[in-house]
Each structure stands twice: as structure tokens, then as C-alpha cells.
Amino acid sequence: MIKKLTAQDLKELLGELRQKFLVIAPFRVKQGRLTKVLYQPVKTNDQLSSIYFKEQPDASPKEYFLPRDDRLAEETAGADCQPEEWSDNPRLFLGVRSCDIAGIELFDDVFIENDFVDPFYQRRRENSLIIGYSCQEPADNSFCQEVGIDPLENENVPLMLYDAGEGFYLKVQDQELLKGFEILDMLQELPEAESSELEEIVTENRKNFSGDEFSLELELPFPEKEAFTSVDWEEATASCLGCGVCTFYCPTCFCFKFFWEEIEKNRAWDSCMFSLFTAHASGHNPRERQDQRWRQRLLHKFSYHPTNYQGSPGCVGCGRCVSKCPVNLDIRKVLNRVEKTLAGEGVKGNES
Amino acid sequence: MANSYNEITRELQEIAAEVFAEHDIKHLLGFGRGEFSGLTEPVFLKKPEEAERLIFQDDAAPMLSKYLLKYKPDLQAVVAKPCDSRALAYYISEGKISRDNLVIIGINGCPGIAGNTACDECDTRNPVIVDYTVGEEMSQEELEAELEGVKYLLEDMSPAERKEHYSREFSRCTQCYACRDACPVCYCDHCYVESNQPEWLEEGSSADKDMIFHLMRTMHMPGRCVNCGACEMACPEGIEMRSMTTHLYHRAKELYNYRPGISPEQSTLFSDFDKEDSEPGFLQ
Numbered sequence: 001m002i003k004k005l006t007a008q009d010l011k012e013l014l015g016e017l018r019q020k021f022l023v024i025a026p027f028r029v030k031q032g033r034l035t036k037v038l039y040q041p042v043k044t045n046d047q048l049s050s051i052y053f054k055e056q057p058d059a060s061p062k063e064y065f066l067p068r069d070d071r072l073a074e075e076t077a078g079a080d081c082q083p084e085e086w087s088d089n090p091r092l093f094l095g096v097r098s099c100d101i102a103g104i105e106l107f108d109d110v111f112i113e114n115d116f117v118d119p120f121y122q123r124r125r126e127n128s129l130i131i132g133y134s135c136q137e138p139a140d141n142s143f144c145q146e147v148g149i150d151p152l153e154n155e156n157v158p159l160m161l162y163d164a165g166e167g168f169y170l171k172v173q174d175q176e177l178l179k180g181f182e183i184l185d186m187l188q189e190l191p192e193a194e195s196s197e198l199e200e201i202v203t204e205n206r207k208n209f210s211g212d213e214f215s216l217e218l219e220l221p222f223p224e225k226e227a228f229t230s231v232d233w234e235e236a237t238a239s240c241l242g243c244g245v246c247t248f249y250c251p252t253c254f255c256f257k258f259f260w261e262e263i264e265k266n267r268a269w270d271s272c273m274f275s276l277f278t279a280h281a282s283g284h285n286p287r288e289r290q291d292q293r294w295r296q297r298l299l300h301k302f303s304y305h306p307t308n309y310q311g312s313p314g315c316v317g318c319g320r321c322v323s324k325c326p327v328n329l330d331i332r333k334v335l336n337r338v339e340k341t342l343a344g345e346g347v348k349g350n351e352s
Numbered sequence: 353m354a355n356s357y358n359e360i361t362r363e364l365q366e367i368a369a370e371v372f373a374e375h376d377i378k379h380l381l382g383f384g385r386g387e388f389s390g391l392t393e394p395v396f397l398k399k400p401e402e403a404e405r406l407i408f409q410d411d412a413a414p415m416l417s418k419y420l421l422k423y424k425p426d427l428q429a430v431v432a433k434p435c436d437s438r439a440l441a442y443y444i445s446e447g448k449i450s451r452d453n454l455v456i457i458g459i460n461g462c463p464g465i466a467g468n469t470a471c472d473e474c475d476t477r478n479p480v481i482v483d484y485t486v487g488e489e490m491s492q493e494e495l496e497a498e499l500e501g502v503k504y505l506l507e508d509m510s511p512a513e514r515k516e517h518y519s520r521e522f523s524r525c526t527q528c529y530a531c532r533d534a535c536p537v538c539y540c541d542h543c544y545v546e547s548n549q550p551e552w553l554e555e556g557s558s559a560d561k562d563m564i565f566h567l568m569r570t571m572h573m574p575g576r577c578v579n580c581g582a583c584e585m586a587c588p589e590g591i592e593m594r595s596m597t598t599h600l601y602h603r604a605k606e607l608y609n610y611r612p613g614i615s616p617e618q619s620t621l622f623s624d625f626d627k628e629d630s631e632p633g634f635l636q
Binding site for chain 1: 357386387388389391392394395396413414418419467521524526527528529530532534539546549554555556557558581584587588589590591592630633
């Protein structure tokens with residue numbers, strides 16, 4: 001089912017949805033010398049006209065699923081606590097692009113596994129409805145197609161929004177899931193569109209995605225041992241300053257640390273790029289140097305994660321780690337070094 | 353007058369070849385263009401043939417001096433903006449690196465970095481120590497004319513207004529520590545951030561803790577900050593943290609006529625303490 005909407009229709013639809021959902025959408029926000037696009041909760045209907053779809057948001061919606069600071073439990077309370085602010089409020093994320101959808105799917109793999117379920121993540125995830133957004137042109141430094149992500153179409157979300165210049169198309173992809181959120185009735189009233197109209201737009205936009213200079217030839221997972229030992233990691237990552245920007249902005253980096261604040265148990269984002277990440281109480285640090293930390297970050301995404309999750313990449317190619325890096329250290333350059341080195345070693349991809 | 357980026361780039365490529373011919377260096381640190389991103393990034397050149405990779409553009413924000421400490425005592429060549437040269441002079445004055453281990457290619461009449469507010473109030477447009485230079489020197493008269501009437505960030509604000517500004521700015525901090533890591537004079541082997549015995553900075557993020565991090569970093573900065581703006585350029589949240597360090601920089605200049613990194617022979621601000629020095633307190 002495909003619906004055609006004017007900008008006004010979309011606003012009215014969102015206005016109605018706001019009665020049921022906390023709507024979280026991308027907005028342009030001024031931050032010091034920067035103007036950024038960030039996901040923010042819509043607080044009034046007036047704000048709906050300012051929703052901004054034109055650029056890839058500067059940050060993925062990661063913090064809404066894994067907050068930077070997360071209170072987990074109180075020592076005296078025994079069982080895990082369930083903070084009220086996220087307990088029963090369904091959330092609707094509007095305009096999430098394929099890279100960020102893939103990031104959330106990766107979290108699902110990790111945090112809602114058979115043997116291990118993170119109830120905090122699960123509650124937030126199950127309370128969230130995602131409306132995807134079809135990219136019109138590649139974001140700076142992105143390479144999503146090289147890790148098998150289609151920036152234009154995404155079947156893994158129940159609703160997908162397409163910008164048609166004048167107005168939008170909304171594709172309903174999973175009616176079953178929408179029933180649970182009771183929004184089908186609202187959509188029924190909107191005019192239907194032919195699928196050929198939408199296909200034309202997608203085909204036209206797809207032409208903008210053909211010019212990737214970077215290509216990833218090596219199949220996943222990268223051969224762990226060869227990559228670990230044979231690549232000159234220091235040469236490839238010499239300019240790394242050791243800050244946490246790449247990991248904090250990464251839609252798939254999920255590492256966290258625990259700490260106590262009086263009787264509260266908390267977790268907060270951590271980063272494998274920090275020296276403390278692997279520091280032992282004895283003073284020994286198995287990753288003493290920054291290039292070893294870089295090796296960990298890259299191989300986690302391209303070797304360890306795919307090994308543990310059926311070949312699924314641990315990187316969604318959004319390009320934020322490159323754009324945000326204070327020294328523009330480019331993961332594509334490092335991947336390129338890995339590929340060249342392994343080609344020299346005669347290691348082929350894991351042919352399937 | 354300030355030189356053009358293209359002219360500086362052209363001269364850098366010529367001089368790099370000379371440097372390789374005249375010195376047995378481990379590498380030449382400069383700026384190059386990212387293979388895929390097209391963005392300016394630090395490069396470590398190993399061979400004279402690579403000289404043509406050198407560029408200088410208005411996004412050459414990183415401070416290359418930062419990398420030198422990692423590879424000392426090997427002989428290294430470095431392309432130094434004037435602010436970078438001051439960081440180097442400061443390193444030498446503190447015994448962090450030996451002058452003999454450095455080949456410095458200084459950029460005269462630096463045209464500055466786009467979006468870096470430090471460049472608007474820059475008082476060092478020519479490098480302070482060099483072995484080679486590119487570009488024409490900028491004259492003192494010209495520099496003074498450019499600085500005429502320039503106010504530093506928040507210069508006219510009251511302490512209460514400044515506090516309000518900092519609270520708002522630091523509320524965006526994610527504790528990624530890019531500011532510290534990009535700062536050329538944040539070179540401690542063991543930063544207080546990473547100390548858990550004692551734990552100077554508690555785990556977790558909150559407005560208070562973010563403020564503590566920045567205040568503690570700032571308290572280490574008087575007499576060391578060369579006012580390069582790298583901290584602010586590195587911050588992905590656009591936090592105007594430089595407004596704090598520049599205040600200290602200018603207070604040290606006004607009160608003690610002290611500017612860090614002006615000469616390798618210079619004493620540090622605290623080691624040339626005189627009992628006649630005024631003591632107004634830095635955060636007033």
C-alpha cells in the first residue's frame with residue numbers, strides 16, 4: 001500500500017500521531033559554531049513544519065536506545081528498576097535512513113539474543129516504531145552500499161517515507177506490526193498512489209549513488225589472524241589522537257561501562273579508543289598503543305561481528321566517523337590498507 | 353600580508369624535497385588530501401617522492417606538534433603553523449623534546465583556519481622557531497593593524513554571564529575528550545581523566561561532571577595554552593570552550609606580559625613567579 005501525501009498531509013498525520021506517540025524527528029539545531037541535524041522529540045505541533053529531511057542527521061538515534069547515561073538498578077531495590085520516563089510511552093522515529101536502521105538491527109542482534117536479553121534495550125526497542133526515509137543523495141563520506149545496505153529502499157521497517165520534492169510518498173510495508181500501534185485507520189484516509197510513480201522517483205534518485213570511489217572487495221568476515229598480524233596498523237592509523245568521537249557517533253558502537261553513584265547502578269558509553277577501556281587493575285594494558293585500539297575497532301566491525309552474526313557487517317557505512325574525526329582519519333583508507341595487505345599475503349575473501 | 357594557501361602549498365612541496373635531501377628524517381609531518389574524503393588530514397611522509405602530497409588549506413586545523421612527542425627522539429620534520437611553532441617552543445622550554453630532533457618548516461604570514469575563532473585574535477602570524485620557512489613574513493605593523501579593536505571571546509562579559517555561557521555550552525559535552533586529545537599542550541602521560549586512584553573525575557555524564565572536566569582542564573591551561581583553537585575545532589558538539597582558555601591567555605598577557613611558547617628559552621609562567629606579581633585570581 002502506497003499513500004501520497006502533501007507536506008500539509010504529513011504534518012496533520014504527525015499531529016494525530018503525536019496523541020499516541022512521542023514523535024522523534026530530525027531538526028536543524030545551532031550548536032556553537034556548528035549547525036547540526038539532530039533527532040529531537042517534537043514538543044508542539046508548530047514544530048512539525050521545521051522537521052528537516054534534506055541531510056543525513058549528524059547523529060543516529062542511538063542515544064534513544066542506548067542512552068549515554070542509563071540508570072539500571074538501585075542496590076536497595078533488588079530487582080532492576082524501570083525508570084518511568086521510558087516505560088509505557090510508545091515512540092515514533094521519523095525519517096530514519098537505511099544506515100541507521102541497520103544500526104538498530106545490529107543492536108537487536110546483540111541485545112535481544114536467545115541466550116541474552118538486555119531488558120532495558122528491549123523495552124525501548126519494543127516501544128519504538130520507525131518510519132524509514134529514502135536517501136536522495138549520498139551523505140558525505142558514506143559507503144553504505146559497500147557494506148550491503150540499500151540507501152533508497154528498506155523492507156525492514158513497517159513504514160517508509162520518500163521525498164518527492166512536492167510532497168511525499170509513504171509505503172506501508174508491514175501492516176501486522178502497525179496493528180499493534182493502531183495507526184492504520186489514520187493512514188486509510190490518505191489517497192493511494194501507483195507503485196510506478198514511486199518506482200520512477202527511486203530509480204531517478206538511485207543514479208546519484210553510482211559514483212563511489214571506494215569499494216570493499218574483501219568478503220566478510222575478514223580473516224582474523226592474518227588481518228591482526230600482517231597489517232601495518234601503526235602506519236595506517238598514525239594520525240589517530242585517541243579521542244572517542246568516532247565511536248560515540250557510530251550507529252553500531254555499543255560498548256558501555258558500569259559505575260555506581262551511591263546506591264544507583266549506572267552504565268555509560270565507553271569507547272575502545274580510550275586507553276582505560278582495557279586497562280587492568282594490575283597496571284597492565286593489553287592494548288597499550290592507539291594503533292592496537294584502532295585494530296580492535298576495525299576488526300570488531302569487519303571480522304569479529306560478522307563471525308558471530310552470520311556474516312552481518314558491524315559497520316553501516318554512514319561515514320560519520322570520517323566526517324566527525326578531528327583529524328579526518330578515514331576508515332575507508334584503513335580498510336583499503338587491510339585489503340591491499342591481505343591481497344599481498346594471498347588471502348582471498350571467504351568465498352561462499 | 354597573509355599568504356595564499358596555494359602559494360604556501362607550492363612552496364611547501366619544493367622545500368619538502370630539500371628537507372629530505374638535507375636531513376635523515378624519520379618522516380615529514382604535514383597536511384595532505386584524504387584519499388577518499390578529499391578532506392585535509394595529517395600525513396607522515398617517508399620519501400622525497402611524496403613531497404607533492406603536501407598541501408595547506410583552510411581546513412588544516414589539526415596541530416601537528418601533537419604527534420612529535422610520540423616518535424621522539426627520532427629526527428622528525430614538521431610543517432608548523434605559527435601556533436604550532438609556539439607549541440614546539442613550549443615543548444622545548446619544558447624539556448619535552450629536544451630542538452636537535454626537529455626540522456621545522458614554518459608557515460609565514462599564516463592565512464588562518466576557516467571557522468577557527470582563535471585565528472581572528474591571533475597575535476603570532478609568523479613562526480617563532482624555524483629551520484625553513486614558506487611564504488612572506490607578515491610585518492609587525494600589519495599584525496597590529498589587523499588586531500586593532502579586536503576583542504577576544506566574551507571579553508566584555510561579566511563573570512556571571514560567562515558562567516551562564518559555560519553552563520549552556522558544556523551541557524552538550526559527551527566526554528569524548530577530543531578537545532584534550534587535539535590540544536598540543538595537553539601532553540600529560542597520565543591525564544587526570546584517566547586517573548582512578550584518586551578518581552578526580554567521577555564516571556558518568558551530567559551537567560556538573562561535564563563542567564568539572566572542563567574546569568579542571570582549564571585550570572591546567574594558564575601559561576600553557578598557545579591560543580590555537582584546536583580544542584574548539586576538534587569538538588564535534590561545537591562547544592565554545594575556547595572562550596575560557598582565551599580569557600586565561602589574555603589575563604596572563606595583561607598581568608604578567610606572558611605569552612607561552614614565544615621562545616624555547618622561556619621560563620614557564622609559574623616558574624618565573626615574582627613576589628611582586630599581582631594576584632587577582634584567574635577566574636575573576
